[in-house]
Amino acid sequence: MVARMLFRAVIMGPPGSGKGTISDRIVKNFALKHLSSGDLLRLNIQRKTEIGVVAKTYIDQGQLVPDDVITRLILQELNNMGEQNWLLDGFPRTVPQAQALDEAHHISTVIDLNVPFQTIKDRLTARWIHPGSGRVYNTEFNPPKVSGIDDITGEPLVQRDDDKPETVTKRLKGYEALTRPVLQYYQNKGVLQTFSGTETNKIWPHVQAFLRTKLPEQP
Ligand SMILES: Nc1nc2c(ncn2[C@@H]2O[C@H](COP(=O)(O)OP(=O)(O)O)[C@@H](O)[C@H]2O)c(=O)[nH]1
Numbered sequence: 001m002v003a004r005m006l007f008r009a010v011i012m013g014p015p016g017s018g019k020g021t022i023s024d025r026i027v028k029n030f031a032l033k034h035l036s037s038g039d040l041l042r043l044n045i046q047r048k049t050e051i052g053v054v055a056k057t058y059i060d061q062g063q064l065v066p067d068d069v070i071t072r073l074i075l076q077e078l079n080n081m082g083e084q085n086w087l088l089d090g091f092p093r094t095v096p097q098a099q100a101l102d103e104a105h106h107i108s109t110v111i112d113l114n115v116p117f118q119t120i121k122d123r124l125t126a127r128w129i130h131p132g133s134g135r136v137y138n139t140e141f142n143p144p145k146v147s148g149i150d151d152i153t154g155e156p157l158v159q160r161d162d163d164k165p166e167t168v169t170k171r172l173k174g175y176e177a178l179t180r181p182v183l184q185y186y187q188n189k190g191v192l193q194t195f196s197g198t199e200t201n202k203i204w205p206h207v208q209a210f211l212r213t214k215l216p217e218q219p
């Protein structure tokens with residue numbers, strides 16, 4: 001029997017580069033499961049789990065959560081997902097995380113969103129999220145139908161504590177120091193696909209065309 005090739009992909013890019021927005025479009029067009037480390041951490045914070053309490057102290061400071069904490073959380077979640085195609089968003093963010101992921105799974109594709117930092121700073125102050133689902137809005141780019149209210153549930157939207165301008169600057173510095181080397185790591189493995197631009201609507205068709213070469217599109 002021939003084993004079915006599973007699609008195991010990662011989407012990377014600085015905070016606010018559009019990983020969540022593009023992941024949503026990917027999930028709507030292709031059959032795969034999306035796992036966002038940020039959403040998972042925020043869920044743990046909301047539920048006040050042990051991991052959530054620890055993670056919050058780092059996230060609110062604009063720092064990365066320690067490698068061992070996030071790696072355990074994500075690898076466990078991937079195990080629960082079993083034999084499915086998946087897209088990991090926000091993990092790995094350091095070389096040790098990428099190495100730990102490699103030991104557990106073969107990653108065939110890494111989508112890198114290369115968006116200039118100035119573009120990002122402007123976007124993040126206008127970001128609003130629905131904490132229950134992780135749905136993301138932007139007061140300019142994709143505003144909710146009713147200001148401050150989630151389109152689907154009617155529940156209130158919130159701004160993320162870590163989207164304050166000074167915290168965003170810290171997160172971007174952390175990205176340069178700790179996450180940029182991960183791009184090199186995947187480049188060396190020959191799996192990195194970089195998509196550059198300042199607008200999601202212009203980047204998305206290129207990502208979609210690329211994925212069509214890898215996965216069947218859903219009707
Ligand atoms: N102005 C503008 N905002 C965008 C664009 N693409 C995404 N956004 C918004 O920018 C913010 C960051 O996007 P998100 O997908 O959350 O990025 P992530 O942090 O990489 O997951 C959100 O508020 C999005 O709605 C775009 O092309 N233009």
Ligand SMILES: Nc1ncnc2c1ncn2[C@@H]1O[C@H](COP(=O)(O)OP(=O)(O)O)[C@@H](O)[C@H]1O
Binds near residue numbers: 062065070089090092
């Ligand atoms: N792989 C990870 N390693 C360490 N910390 C993480 C990781 N993923 C998320 N975090 C923490 O959660 C915060 C929010 O993550 P995320 O929602 O992915 O941010 P963004 O979408 O803006 O890049 C990060 O700033 C970081 O503190």
